[in-house]
Amino acid sequence: MKQIPSVDLRDFLSGDPERKQKFVNEIGKAYEEIGFVALKGHFLDEKLVEELYEEVKQFFELPVATKQKYEIPGIGGQRGYVGFGKETAKGFKKGDLKEFWHFGQYLEEGSKYSEVYPDNVEVAENPKFNTVGKEAFKMLEKTGIYVLRALSLHLGLDEFYFDQFVGEGNSILRPIHYPPITSEPDNAVRAAAHGDINLITLLMGAQGKGLQVMNHDGEWIDAIAQPDELMINVGDMLSRLTNNKLKSTIHQVVNPPREMWGTSRYSIPFFMHPVGEMPLNALENCVDENHPKLYEDTTAGDFLYERLVELGLIKI
Numbered sequence: 001m002k003q004i005p006s007v008d009l010r011d012f013l014s015g016d017p018e019r020k021q022k023f024v025n026e027i028g029k030a031y032e033e034i035g036f037v038a039l040k041g042h043f044l045d046e047k048l049v050e051e052l053y054e055e056v057k058q059f060f061e062l063p064v065a066t067k068q069k070y071e072i073p074g075i076g077g078q079r080g081y082v083g084f085g086k087e088t089a090k091g092f093k094k095g096d097l098k099e100f101w102h103f104g105q106y107l108e109e110g111s112k113y114s115e116v117y118p119d120n121v122e123v124a125e126n127p128k129f130n131t132v133g134k135e136a137f138k139m140l141e142k143t144g145i146y147v148l149r150a151l152s153l154h155l156g157l158d159e160f161y162f163d164q165f166v167g168e169g170n171s172i173l174r175p176i177h178y179p180p181i182t183s184e185p186d187n188a189v190r191a192a193a194h195g196d197i198n199l200i201t202l203l204m205g206a207q208g209k210g211l212q213v214m215n216h217d218g219e220w221i222d223a224i225a226q227p228d229e230l231m232i233n234v235g236d237m238l239s240r241l242t243n244n245k246l247k248s249t250i251h252q253v254v255n256p257p258r259e260m261w262g263t264s265r266y267s268i269p270f271f272m273h274p275v276g277e278m279p280l281n282a283l284e285n286c287v288d289e290n291h292p293k294l295y296e297d298t299t300a301g302d303f304l305y306e307r308l309v310e311l312g313l314i315k316i
């Protein structure tokens, strides 16, 4: 496969059983083969995306000292600001050439997870950043819930299987800034090759070139979504749950050619996580003689902790 398949969520939502099944088949096939799709017809409208990019740019243009006020110790970078070079992809020594922000789950009052998740951090200098971030979080989460419903059907589960785990899930929206490159990067890249930790990742289009996905033949292919599309990929949690039936595909963000070093890159992935108690034990119908169990049983919470240590975001 040399290209990422494109699917349309409106097929799933159409109320027409044939169109719905077509969507389930298309996304199921894409996730068994390459682990990525470009999705149209989602809930994030163009104006909101534009506003979010604008706010995100303004935030990263704030003085470093201001941004550092929002770097919260002791929470593994799960909310607020994480400074340049602090995250290192699993298995790499050099930190990625990026800084980022995390918006986390918006809980209803009285939710038991308010004791568990760190509070969201508000940027005082830029109130609209907070509200637009929240709105985008909600729309991406809504889109992700439908994608997971389609995957449930593909996996032979109840359509609403994932709803119980993701409704108050530990999801994060991560605006990333890759600053201009000022000197020879010395082996470091904007984002070194990695699989995402979570269930699925929804990545806004319009981020330009740079993202590459490894196909079955070990070739890097460019992943470019149209402005109205979201790139949605399988993360390691979903791959574990399905005993690698659905593929969490390795991807990276390469440095631009030298003549483009002077430009920043921005991108805004939404990492959809379940609640920490969700078991990631392989589903029964994904294990048989020809597909022996590949991973140890674990929970989403334990798996996340392990990975945040590997990324250097939790120091032990």
Ligand SMILES: O=C(O)CCC(=O)C(=O)O
Binding pocket: 176, 191, 196, 203, 207, 211, 251, 252, 253, 266, 267, 268, 269
């Ligand atoms: O910047 C991008 O396009 C993708 C970033 C990414 O893969 C990640 O943050 O996990």
Ligand SMILES: [Fe+2]
Binding pocket: 194, 195, 196, 251
């Ligand atoms: Fe990623």
